[in-house]
Amino acid sequence: MIAGWNTWDVTTHTGMVHLPSGLRVRFGVPGAPLDGFTWRDGLVRxxxxxxxxDYAEVTVEAGGGRLHLVMAGGPTDELYVRAEGTAGVLVAVDGWRDASVAGWRxxxxxxxxxxxxxGVELLPVDGLTLEFAGQVELRVAPQDTAGEVxxxxxxxxxxxxxxAERRAGAERSAPRSGGWLGDAADAATxxxxxxxxxxxxxxxxxxxTSRDFVAERRRGFYGTWALHAWDTFFTGLVASTVDREHAREIFGQILPFADAAGMIPNRVSDxxxxxxxxxxxxxxALTVRKAYLASGLSDGTRDRELLSGTFAALLAWHNWWxxxxxxxxxxxxxxxxxxxxxxxxxxxxxxxRESGLDDSPMYDDVTYDPGTRTMALTDVGLVALxxxxxEALAAIAGTLGEGDVARRLRREAAEARAAADPxxxxxxxxGYRNLRADGTHDPHVAPTLLYPLLAGMPDPGRAAELAGRLLRPExxxxxxxxxxxxxxxxxxxxxxxxxxxxxPMAFLAIEGLRRYDLNDTARSLVVPLLRLFLSEWDKHSHVRENYPATSGEDVRxxxxxxxxxxxxxxxxxxLAYGELADAREDGWRFAHPGEPAExxxxxxxxxRLAVTAGDRLSVTLDGRPLLDAAPGVVVTAYRRTAEEVTGIAHGTGDLRVSPPGDGAPVRVPVSAEPVRFRLSRDDRHDNDGGTPA
Structure with a gap:
């Protein structure tokens, strides 16, 4: 059972609800609608x-006044709040969803x-409203536990x-970024x-994926909640950088709504x-596998429960297509x-709508075939995905010991590539193009035409040529x-x-480029996309559904x-995190992005993993050094267990690798050829832990 204080009420983020009692405490600006704040309306920061x-802080404005809230709730019966308003503070206390509440102070x-x-207020059944001229501090707790405060x-x-204690805890537990990455970690979190x-x-x-999108009272499209399939999986992937348990919870949200045939629906709502x-x-499977790989430095510390809890449903969905x-x-x-x-x-x-690309020009001239119950168009993006x-399911099956299933899926992927590519x-x-029923190729071009890289369809030479052709400025x-x-x-x-x-399109396209080690091309996309992302966050505290493709456009x-x-x-x-630290099938890739970053x-x-790029590249775990490298050194296939550390060093410069245990860092010389290194807990190391790759 969920218990405690949080911003549970979809209609308002300027207040907290206690569960299971249903007691709700909301804050607003006197004279302005109490629940008038959305992500578009009145948000300052x-x-x-x-x-x-446990901790939540937000600044909003309405009716000419600004309201700053700092709230400390969490899995407890006590709520502490400091609210400061330039035009006063309105406090409303009632029972959420018309529930009667009493016995609180x-x-x-x-x-x-x-x-x-x-003052002290004993809460009546039908709630109360208070108005204050300036700053107010308050505590809400059951009357029988309120003590002498x-x-x-x-x-x-x-x-x-x-x-102060809760803020410090929030800062310790949240991912952080700086330098070239700016406040990207704050925004995504x-x-x-x-x-x-x-x-x-x-x-x-x-x-x-968004309160505004799902709540009618926030000018959304549903009653109070809705889940969408690919939205949920992408949200889970972003959440994996915040909290592993929370990410696992998100990935599992949509799965119970699959039908008997295994189809996970486009949308489910109240x-x-x-x-x-x-x-x-x-x-x-693609996002679950990516989150799994990034959940540890080896299979021994990764979140196996994430795989075991999703595999059956994801496999059934795969087989449905x-x-x-x-x-x-x-x-x-x-x-x-x-x-x-x-x-x-x-x-x-x-x-x-099944494509997720509701009004894409790719489908302007397409017809529906009632015989196949599909578009009369084979979509490159769907085939590649x-x-x-x-492939992702095969890797998951392999990790879970489902060898026969893994082999069947790998064979299926190879056969599908061979059939689709020509x-x-x-x-x-x-290049790749969508294929009409009459056998002609459709001329429309979209990032989906890069998805074949994600599926490993072209050979390396053709992949590079395809990327160059599609990524021209025009x-x-x-x-x-x-x-x-x-x-x-x-x-x-x-x-x-x-x-x-x-x-989502950018993620899938760039992950394809990275699969082919087209890292310079990927970085040429990631840099301006990060700049666009940070601009919207810095100006408006927004993380957008979609971003303007033309300079100066205001999409608010x-x-x-x-x-x-x-x-x-x-x-x-x-994607920008991946320029410093990227978890891949063969292990982690660590690289200096060319600019100071953290x-x-x-x-x-x-x-807790940290990567700092300055005069050198430093990788640490809970403050303990793992890698220390010159800026020109890239480490790939990095894995670390309690017994050994392995990886490959590329580039030029010097690299120091910390072995398992308490041993001193070992120097790995890096020159023109990639160098493999392997350091064991019990081995005695000289200066050189590397061997040519």
Whole structure:
């Protein structure tokens, strides 16, 4: 059972709710709507917010007044708050969702704005409203546990002490970034933690990708909650850099809603139910595997429970696609099944929604084939994602000891690559293209045409040529890069999926480039995308649903269709983290990004990982050195267990590697050829721990 104080109420982030009692304490500006704050409306700055609500800090404005809140709740019955308003502070206490509450006590102390005042309120069943002229400090607790704390100086001291202690704890537990990365870690973290809510009808906590998007009272599209398939998986991946347990919880949110055939629905919500006719892009195994790899320095410390808890559902979903979505030429295509009583099912519009790219120009001239229940178009992106899904599932199966399943999935991926590559490759254009039912290639260009790299479809030479051709400034390159359709496409409009920049697309495209070690090309995209990400965060405290593809465009208006705090926007920060520390199938890659940067506090099963790039590259675990390298040295395939450390050093310069245990760092000389190193706990080492790769 969930218990304690947190910002559970989806309608308001300027207050806290206690569970299971349902007591709610909200704060506002006198004369302004109490629940009028959204991510678009009145947000000035989001501060720390722990997953459990132990600490939350936010600044908002309304009606000419600014309100700064610092709240300390968490898994306890006591709530401590300091609220400071330039035009006063309004406090409303009631029972959430019309529940009756009593037996609570509120101690308050007002300072500033006039003579100091203090008081104690025993909460009536129907709640109360208080108005203060300046700063107020308060404590809420059950009457029978309120103790001797009064509303005077003792309360002020107690509030100060609790808030200071909780803030320090929040700073210790959160990932941090600096230098070239700016406040990227703060932004990505807060887009996850501030969107955590409680769904009473489910009796559980959820992290939808955005409160504004799912809540009608925040001008959203659903009642009080909704989950979307690929949104959930991308949110879980971003959350994996914040808290491993919370990420595991998020990944598991959508899985119970799969149907008997294994199909994970596009969307499920409290008021609109389940989309029984369609799914969404198959990115579940890919994101789960990525989060798993980044959860430790070796399989011994990684989050095996994340894999075991998701594998069966993800495998069933994977198997559903070829049964339900065979389109033109026997390849996969987006679709929609007929559902009795749902007149919108089995239509072209719904097939577009399954793609996740609702109004993409790629689908402007497509028709729906009722015979196959799919588009009359084989989509390169879907084919590649399903192959990548098979590979990720094979790796998961291997880790879990499901050898037969792993072999079957690897064979399936190889066969799918062999079948799809010659059909989807357009020789005349020198790249992959969507394939129409009549056998002609569709001319539209989008980042999805880079997804074959994610699936390992082209050979290395063709991959490099493809990337160079697609990433020209007039197509998918430029600054900022990776618009959702090429700039020279006739359908390009720099709106929604017709040209805006979307973090999920960027993530999938750049992960493909990294698979082929096209690291310079990947970095040329990551740098301007990070700049775009930080600009919106620094100016507006926003992590966006999508980002402007044209310089100077303001996408904050509701009509612009770019939600102000959507967790999957944090993928742009995640990609930038990968320039310093990136967990890959063969082990970790550590590199200097070429500019001073810091990334610290990443939660691994081994401890907290930190990477600092300055005059040298330093990698530490809970403050203990792991690697110390010259800027020109890149370390790949790094693994560390209690018994040995292995990796490969590339580049030029010197490298020092700490062996397991308490041994002194060992020098590994690095020159033109890659050098493998292996250090064991019990070995005696001289200066040189390396051997040629």
């Amino acid at each position: 989001l501060g720390h917010h722990t997953v459990g609500g 509120l101690d308050w102390r007002e300072t500033g704005g006039g003579p100091a005042r203090e 009064t509303a005077g100086a003792e309360l002020g001291a107690r509030v100060d002490a609790v808030l 807060r887009a996850v933690t501030w969107n955590r809510i409680y769904a009473p009808d489910l009796g559980r906590a959820l992290t939808p 008021d609109k139910g389940v989309t029984a006719d369609r799914s969404q892009p198959p990115v579940g 070829p049964r339900a979505r065979r389109g033109p030429h026997g390849l996969l295509a987006w679709g929609s099944d007929p559902v009795e009583g749902d007149p919108g099912s089995s239509t072209l519009d719904r097939t577009k 399903h192959i990548a899904d098979a 059909l989807l490759w357009d020789t005349a254009r020198g 197509t998918l390159g430029g600054d900022p890069p990776l618009p959702s359709v090429a700039r020279d496409d006739p359908g390009y409009a720099a709106t929604y999926w017709r040209g805006r920049i979307w973090a 208006a509701f009509q612009a269709r770019s939600d102000g705090l959507m967790a999957w926007g944090g993928l742009l920060a995640y 990334l610290a506090g990443l939660p691994l099963g081994d401890g």
